[in-house]
Amino acid sequence: MKEGPDISHVAALIGDPARANILTALMDGRALTASELAAEAGVGLSTASSHLAKLTDGGLLVPRKQGRHKYFALANRDVASVLEALMGLAASQGGARVRPGPKDQTLRQARVCYNHLAGSRGVQMYEALRSAGAIIETGDDVSLTPKGESFATGFGVDLARLKTSKAPLCRTCLDWSERRNHLAGSLGRALLSEMETRGWLRRDENSRAILFTPSGKVAFDKTF
Amino acid sequence: MKEGPDISHVAALIGDPARANILTALMDGRALTASELAAEAGVGLSTASSHLAKLTDGGLLVPRKQGRHKYFALANRDVASVLEALMGLAASQGGARVRPGPKDQTLRQARVCYNHLAGSRGVQMYEALRSAGAIIETGDDVSLTPKGESFATGFGVDLARLKTSKAPLCRTCLDWSERRNHLAGSLGRALLSEMETRGWLRRDENSRAILFTPSGKVAFDKTF
DNA sequence: TTGATGCTTCGTTGAAGGTCGAAGTATGAA
DNA sequence: TTCATACTTCGACCTTCAACGAAGCATCAA
Missing domain, CATH: 1.10.10.10 (Winged helix-like DNA-binding domain superfamily/Winged helix DNA-binding domain)
Structure with missing residues (x-):
């Protein structure tokens, strides 16, 4: 039973x-x-x-x-992924409940998910990194290539420090709006934090939304 | 809010x-x-x-x-994956609740998950197909290569019929015991059904367990 | 029709648990 | 010390809802 x-x-x-x-x-x-x-x-x-x-x-x-x-x-991350899975299910069927307001629109484009970038911009970054050979998918996991290491370092990420932690550097995370992978893990967090430092974006205080600055949007598209 | x-x-x-x-x-x-x-x-x-x-x-x-x-x-499949995700979370933390009885052992080895093969044998099959170049992972999805098509047809799967349906041929599914991918989708179902027809295995009436016959076990290991 | 099976609806019971305010404990600031 | 802030615990209220049995509908078999 x-x-x-x-x-x-x-x-x-x-x-x-x-x-x-x-x-x-x-x-x-x-x-x-x-x-x-x-x-x-x-x-x-x-x-x-x-x-x-x-x-x-x-x-x-x-x-x-x-x-x-x-x-x-x-x-832990498992909890977050269960929640995202539930959101996906709830969005796909009880969909009538979701009214796509302006805030919802923003959320689908870019939002914070467990401290890394999610939404269509998150997927865009992930795909760009993958097709550039910076990350490579192996089975269900994803790992950083030497090419990706030099990119990250050049971008301003302190890779050496991240590697000392036992937390995984790269992880995939599936978001409910795009239904595709984006980059999680400590590298994902570091990239988001670096972008915030550079003034590409800022977090909304009261929600998970991420607001790109006009110049940040341009720089992001150029990089990824 | x-x-x-x-x-x-x-x-x-x-x-x-x-x-x-x-x-x-x-x-x-x-x-x-x-x-x-x-x-x-x-x-x-x-x-x-x-x-x-x-x-x-x-x-x-x-x-x-x-x-x-x-x-x-x-x-739909989303419901199944939410359930599997919840099982994974519950197993990893409230783990004390799971007592590994003989039945549990069997379930970890091979079980039915939404009509396809799951458990360690499911993962074994998936990995074998992948390293043989029969399937290839692209992003979060998985697709059948020409090599895989000829294998499936040779195995006795009516690929032409499966392709007429709008249901995806190949899908990945993560199971809570192995925490790795195995093959879902209509092909996954067809393979399981073919193995049942061949007498490699039979389903337990009262549970999700799959029982391999001795000869089926040998044949399975040889194929995958 | 008569009977049997499978499922749904209804009314009642009872337990589980979410909610709040007030009192109690801990930490920090003046 | 004295006060303020942050959180926890307690007790009481009250809504919600799972559970069952009995009666009602639908389907099939004779």
Whole structure:
């Protein structure tokens, strides 16, 4: 009867609207405080606290105390990909629920996904890197070629530092709007951060949207 | 506030134990009747009927009336992949819940996943086909090479017929036990069905397990 | 028609759990 | 110390919804 692991427990955690809002808010990879998440979810502080405890207990979030603040972030990449998969499913069928407002448009073009670039621009970058031979797909994974290493270094990424961490350098991530791969992993994060430093783009404070500057848009298209 | 589609509704549907059991039971791609699913979920008939209505309404299942029976199947491949993703997450963290019994062992080796071969044998086949140049990965998708076409035809697959359908010939599918790709799509289904016809294997009636015959095991290893 | 099977609908019960406010604990600032 | 901020815990309320049995419809077989 019980084949495979217990799906329903995890699914039930995501199944509450308030908790789903919390998880969605954390999809950009940032860590947020309990108060911020309470506002994001639209519930009281005590309610949020209870939800956060459950999510942490269920292994979906990891807490980190910092002074009198308590920050929460998604536990790992698996959680993020389950959420993206759910979004894809929900978007494709319950599609009537999604009204394509101006914000939605922006989100499809460029957004933050677990600290790396997602949306059509993310896919564009990924494809450019791949066809340029900077990255190469092996099985389900993706890895950086020597050619890609020199590009990244030239772009301003401190590859040596990234390599000291045990986190994977390159990863693929499937986003729900494009349904194609884009680049995740520590390199993906570093590239996004570098682009932000260069002033190509800036993050929207209240959402996952990424806003390219006019000059940034040009530079991005030229590079990728 | 509401970025992206409504996750929580879908997740809540999967979040009930009875419904999760129903969905899991349908993971092999077969269509089952309401009564069978009620037994599978361990609930009464009326309860199951209500659950099935909700799942259908939510777009996770598609019903098909046949005489006085009503068959239910997963609505599409997206639903199956969300379920597999959830299994992967649940297995990796709430792992304590999974006790590796003899049946579990069999499931990890070979099982049916939406009518194609999954588990370590599924991955073995996929890798063999890939390194033999029968299939080639492009981006996130996989496609059949001329070399692969002649292999499939020689194996007994009616490729011409498969191509008339609009369903994709080749697809990748990630399974939760191996965490690697195996072959899905109509070709994946056809290969499994051909192996069953040849007597290499048979399906377990009450689970997703696939049991290889001794001679089938030898033939499989020789081919892949 | 009569009976049997398969599923749906309805009404009721009961338990689970989301919500809030208030009080309690911890950390930092003045 | 004293106050303010950030979060947790507790208790009470209340909505939601899974579960069942009985009755109702539909289909098939004689």
